Amino acid sequence: MTEASLERLYSDQIKAYAEHGDQDGRLADAPLSLLRRNPVCGSQVLFTARPQIGWDSGAIQLGCDARRACLLTQAATAVMVEGLQGLDLAAMWAKLAHGQGLLERLLANQAVDEGELAQWPQLAIFAPASAVRARHGSILLPFRTASEALSSLEPAAKP
Numbered sequence: 001m002t003e004a005s006l007e008r009l010y011s012d013q014i015k016a017y018a019e020h021g022d023q024d025g026r027l028a029d030a031p032l033s034l035l036r037r038n039p040v041c042g043s044q045v046l047f048t049a050r051p052q053i054g055w056d057s058g059a060i061q062l063g064c065d066a067r068r069a070c071l072l073t074q075a076a077t078a079v080m081v082e083g084l085q086g087l088d089l090a091a092m093w094a095k096l097a098h099g100q101g102l103l104e105r106l107l108a109n110q111a112v113d114e115g116e117l118a119q120w121p122q123l124a125i126f127a128p129a130s131a132v133r134a135r136h137g138s139i140l141l142p143f144r145t146a147s148e149a150l151s152s153l154e155p156a157a158k159p
Contacts, residue, residue: 017078034152049149056089079120099143
């Protein structure tokens with residue numbers, strides 16, 4: 001990998017988001033919590049969530065702890081939390097699935113138009129990682145962890 005490729009991969013935007021992801025954002029006593037680790041690089045993400053009213057109504061408060069993660073996982077965690085914070089469960093599910101799908105396509109170097117990125121414009125910062133397949137799992141880790149955690153809810157709580 002060339003120096004220019006590394007600079008694009010670890011851009012100032014990635015570093016700025018990583019600063020937010022490198023904080024303990026977990027929610028104390030959250031009823032929903034899931035820790036996942038990337039077996040390739042060892043990055044860890046702890047996803048926590050708490051409904052403000054109930055799982056079936058009102059906003060969901062999110063927290064994530066990616067302090068034991070690489071720069072790319074920390075940045076992806078911060079982007080994800082920023083995009084999902086305060087949504088109700090149905091909106092969170094939809095936006096999470098949309099974001100994860102877009103991110104997978106960006107990393108696979110598939111075409112994504114600007115209209116599709118309207119809900120998740122920050123995901124474009126990960127496009128240079130398409131050339132580094134070994135980093136894809138690190139970037140997708142927070143999205144996959146959130147999806148798995150939310151899918152563990154009781155069926156009655158799912159939209």
